[in-house]
Amino acid sequence: MSDTMHQMHGAGETGxxxxxxxxxxxxxxxxxxxxxxxxxxxxxKGTIHGIVGENGAGKSTLMSILYGFYQADAxxxxxxxxxxxxxxxxxxxxxxxxxxxxxFMLVEPFTVLENVILGVEGGAILREGVDKARExxxxxxxxxxxxxxxxxxxxxLSVGLQQRIEILKALYRGAEILILDEPTGVLTPQEADHxxxxxxxxxxxxxxxxxxxxxxxxxxxxxxxxSVMRQGEMVAHRKTAETSPEELSELMVGRKVLLRLEKGExxxxxxVLEVDNLCVETSQGVRKVKNASFSVRAGEIVGIAGVxxxxxxxxxxxxxxxxxxxxxxxxxNGLDVTPGRGVDAAELRKRGVAHVPEDRHRMAMVTSxxxxxxxxxxxEDDATYQKGIFLNWHAIxxxxxxxxxxxxxxxxxxxxxxANFSGGNQQKLVLAREIMRDxxxxxxxxxxxxxxxxxxxxxxxxxxxxxxxxxxxxLVSVELDEIMSLADRILVMCDGSIIGEVSAAExxxxxxxxxxxxxxxxxxxxxxxxx
Amino acid sequence: MSDTVQLxxxxxxxxxPLLNLLLALIVSGLVVLAIGESPTQVVEILLYGAFGYEEAxxxxxxxxxxxxxxxxxxxxxxxxxxxxxxxxxxxxxxxLGVVLAALYLDFxxxxxxxxxxxxxxxxxxxxxxxxPAYLQARRGSHVVITTIMFxxxxxxxxxxxLVNVLRPQGSMTPESEQIAEHLRLPFIHDIAxxxxxxxxxxxxxxxxxxxxxCSVLVWLFIWHTRWGYAIRTVGANAxxxxxxxxxxxxxxxxxxxxxxxxxxxxxxxxxxxxxHRLLIDxxxxxxxxxxxxxxxxxxxxxxIFLAALLFGMLYQGGAELSFEIPTISNDMVVVxxxxxxxxxxxxxxxxxxxxxxxxxxxxxxxxxxxxx
Numbered sequence: 001m002s003d004t005m006h007q008m009h010g011a012g013e014t015g016x017x018x019x020x021x022x023x024x025x026x027x028x029x030x031x032x033x034x035x036x037x038x039x040x041x042x043x044x045k046g047t048i049h050g051i052v053g054e055n056g057a058g059k060s061t062l063m064s065i066l067y068g069f070y071q072a073d074a075x076x077x078x079x080x081x082x083x084x085x086x087x088x089x090x091x092x093x094x095x096x097x098x099x100x101x102x103x104f105m106l107v108e109p110f111t112v113l114e115n116v117i118l119g120v121e122g123g124a125i126l127r128e129g130v131d132k133a134r135e136x137x138x139x140x141x142x143x144x145x146x147x148x149x150x151x152x153x154x155x156x157l158s159v160g161l162q163q164r165i166e167i168l169k170a171l172y173r174g175a176e177i178l179i180l181d182e183p184t185g186v187l188t189p190q191e192a193d194h195x196x197x198x199x200x201x202x203x204x205x206x207x208x209x210x211x212x213x214x215x216x217x218x219x220x221x222x223x224x225x226x227s228v229m230r231q232g233e234m235v236a237h238r239k240t241a242e243t244s245p246e247e248l249s250e251l252m253v254g255r256k257v258l259l260r261l262e263k264g265e266x267x268x269x270x271x272v273l274e275v276d277n278l279c280v281e282t283s284q285g286v287r288k289v290k291n292a293s294f295s296v297r298a299g300e301i302v303g304i305a306g307v308x309x310x311x312x313x314x315x316x317x318x319x320x321x322x323x324x325x326x327x328x329x330x331x332x333n334g335l336d337v338t339p340g341r342g343v344d345a346a347e348l349r350k351r352g353v354a355h356v357p358e359d360r361h362r363m364a365m366v367t368s369x370x371x372x373x374x375x376x377x378x379x380e381d382d383a384t385y386q387k388g389i390f391l392n393w394h395a396i397x398x399x400x401x402x403x404x405x406x407x408x409x410x411x412x413x414x415x416x417x418x419a420n421f422s423g424g425n426q427q428k429l430v431l432a433r434e435i436m437r438d439x440x441x442x443x444x445x446x447x448x449x450x451x452x453x454x455x456x457x458x459x460x461x462x463x464x465x466x467x468x469x470x471x472x473x474x475l476v477s478v479e480l481d482e483i484m485s486l487a488d489r490i491l492v493m494c495d496g497s498i499i500g501e502v503s504a505a506e507x508x509x510x511x512x513x514x515x516x517x518x519x520x521x522x523x524x525x526x527x528x529x530x531x
Numbered sequence: 532m533s534d535t536v537q538l539x540x541x542x543x544x545x546x547x548p549l550l551n552l553l554l555a556l557i558v559s560g561l562v563v564l565a566i567g568e569s570p571t572q573v574v575e576i577l578l579y580g581a582f583g584y585e586e587a588x589x590x591x592x593x594x595x596x597x598x599x600x601x602x603x604x605x606x607x608x609x610x611x612x613x614x615x616x617x618x619x620x621x622x623x624x625x626x627l628g629v630v631l632a633a634l635y636l637d638f639x640x641x642x643x644x645x646x647x648x649x650x651x652x653x654x655x656x657x658x659x660x661x662x663p664a665y666l667q668a669r670r671g672s673h674v675v676i677t678t679i680m681f682x683x684x685x686x687x688x689x690x691x692x693l694v695n696v697l698r699p700q701g702s703m704t705p706e707s708e709q710i711a712e713h714l715r716l717p718f719i720h721d722i723a724x725x726x727x728x729x730x731x732x733x734x735x736x737x738x739x740x741x742x743x744x745c746s747v748l749v750w751l752f753i754w755h756t757r758w759g760y761a762i763r764t765v766g767a768n769a770x771x772x773x774x775x776x777x778x779x780x781x782x783x784x785x786x787x788x789x790x791x792x793x794x795x796x797x798x799x800x801x802x803x804x805x806x807h808r809l810l811i812d813x814x815x816x817x818x819x820x821x822x823x824x825x826x827x828x829x830x831x832x833x834x835i836f837l838a839a840l841l842f843g844m845l846y847q848g849g850a851e852l853s854f855e856i857p858t859i860s861n862d863m864v865v866v867x868x869x870x871x872x873x874x875x876x877x878x879x880x881x882x883x884x885x886x887x888x889x890x891x892x893x894x895x896x897x898x899x900x901x902x903x
Contacts, residue, residue, distance in 0.1 A: 322773050346776025355774070363774045366767045377764065378775035380757045390755045
């Protein structure tokens, strides 16, 4: 394998060079699902190649085949023009393919160095391998300007740094081709920019990068070429310079899509939710939300932005009555409804608080239930669903069908198991369940996570419709685009505290990004002004 | 993106358990061969012993009654995500309730005593299950550990009570006094005789009918009431339950208490129906076998009925077997029963992946043909 690697250096200039990766006719089925339909793909050496597509378009399957997690039913993989039979990740590593997973595969209590050599320690005595690895790691860090302290404990490092370790791991194993699967999901915009600079350096050193993402902005900013997938098919290849986000999104969805949400001015009325000095602790006593105070008025959408894991989840769960509040007060229309003090999720629902939680599978539904069972979760005590002491499945079925047609849930079958609906349809069912009760306040977290573009449009419109109907909406999302297009006011959370507030009009990615990193809002705006 | 198609119901609840059962019988056959007996003869005697003559039916259904109660008990807790292996202890303590009611309220007429005995069994069994349930719900002590410990506690407690409190003066055996004749559950053959039908005498009694009633009630409760819905939600996804405002602890306690009560109903059969007094260790492992019954019956009352019937058959036929073939000792019968439990209970998922794969392939081929 090492001789192939040496051949590759400097190959970028000659015209007749073989592509780094060539996939021919890759086909893969999972039972009834045709995940990849005869996919052809060429990735030129020394380029950054983006692959975009909606969730479920088959991007991850394709990359998993390339990395040896799955075997293709048909088709061939060529690396540097040579036919490769990739049966497992070891084979992929042997031909110089490295992968940075969406969820990091790191041992948190270990040091950076220990993580990097994990699996390639070399020999029974650790010492030798460690010393050699330290040398090599220094070289890699210098060459690609990846600054990390080899002796730092991984668990103490920020997410951005952890991702760098994943990249180092791949490079240490001799990767010439690096696949990154949705790498920016957990990063602030600034961290993402830094990542793209690293990728640029890698490219200049002759490495090939494949970037899988659903964020068009990143494709436009970082890639040389882009391939679009839709429903298991490769629908287009473009040079990034010659395409536009509009064209790409149209290719992804197969029809014209409204990228920018059209909504009118907010008309905020009376305060519905008032949160005063709220603190939330985990059962281990770790303070996740620190003295949060804010309010949400009827007829406005308040967005909470922040890098995932900075307390927004806990805040939302506390307001939904799932987590007890340790300090502070929550008022709903002036009445004390502080969760944990005799008020739980059921009580809040009765008082008109609807909650679409962040994690659909873990919290919003029981996936082994049928759709009609999922459609009454939280409302199973409702009088319209009862017949004496029994549940009135007839009425429940009718109500579910109504929800499904109103929110365009497909297929419209109340008896189908919830797990058998696509992510978007599951989410629409959850939204239907919560919104169609006409609540006073809608708490909604990550409304479009794992949802296809078509459904995103629909879900956003319904949330804005809630606002226009004079309801209060609190939106938590880690997608800045979503926050900026939906919210009327934006609160930014960092490390459990609400750092500041920005109106939708003055919000932009840089200011929000700085605030998400913990920079004081005034300084952030000043930095923006001088930039 | 799932790798497979969903199995149709007849495979899921019919073919798969039968396949497991078949394997258990094949392995049992090998064991029988190893000790030099003929497997076909053994099966013949087993079936004859269970169904071959009129009396045998009664015995088979009498055992079935116990398994229905303990199987239902396990299933209700299981729907709440709890592995209640304390049916032995709960039934044992339930027996105490039944015998106390029958001995100390012996002035009551039978119909009222029937209701009182059911309530007494339920209250005692539920109370015994409440403690592990509380510890699980509020203190996080795992119910598997606590229920098994409560089996031992129940056992010691009952020995103490039988030896020191309930034993009639002058008696040398640790058992309670006999229940008054008019308070005993009528045998089915007596009821039949009253209706002018002739039936061979067997221990089968009215509690079998009650077991069928309980099966229907459990089915209604689990799938057709909001409490059953809440229990299933807690069992399938406790986080989703909390989100919905269903407090898991409350339903853990509810499910365990119902489970304990159902276990205790076994005492109606044994204490009030057959033994007519409280005996040491009258539960005889029925509580544990109930776990296999419930798992094999997919925790559905109808499946539990079928599985209970199978185990009733194994118990009755097994007794016949050790009687007919002396080399097949009682322990050998336990081995065969154990193999059935192993393959249908513990290893019930052994064939599932393969069957699913075969079915998926067949299903896709058929769909392709239809499309063509």
